[in-house]
Amino acid sequence: MGEWSQFFEDFPEENPANYVGGVFNPQEAKKIRELQQKQETASRAATSEVNAMIAKAKKDTKARSLLLVEDCPQCGLKELNTYKISDKFYLCECQDCGIYGKGVNHEQALKHTSDAIGEFKDWREGSEF
Numbered sequence: 001m002g003e004w005s006q007f008f009e010d011f012p013e014e015n016p017a018n019y020v021g022g023v024f025n026p027q028e029a030k031k032i033r034e035l036q037q038k039q040e041t042a043s044r045a046a047t048s049e050v051n052a053m054i055a056k057a058k059k060d061t062k063a064r065s066l067l068l069v070e071d072c073p074q075c076g077l078k079e080l081n082t083y084k085i086s087d088k089f090y091l092c093e094c095q096d097c098g099i100y101g102k103g104v105n106h107e108q109a110l111k112h113t114s115d116a117i118g119e120f121k122d123w124r125e126g127s128e129f
């Protein structure tokens, strides 16, 4: 890699990155590369902003819909939150070990959570909600 960059420094016309539309133009090629980099940075920032907004909206919804906290079937700690997101969407999430499950009622959500023991699911890495 180092050898190549040294070579391209000595013979810039041999570097394909210095061509724009088939014409040797290192200044223009550099400008385009910088512009592309700026666009990528901007789009990454926009994506993470949207993701942060979604994460916040979900967090707010959960805070509003916390139904009860009980013992987690997996880790045994009293860290299992059950949320009633809507009339037919109950969600259990352990704040400690991360196990989760959903159902149309609390009972079913809890059962699906228990069924997931040993699967090492963690809602923080992608939940049902």
Ligand SMILES: [Zn+2]
Pocket: 072, 073, 074, 075, 076, 077, 079, 094, 095, 096, 097, 098, 099
């Ligand atoms: Zn747990």
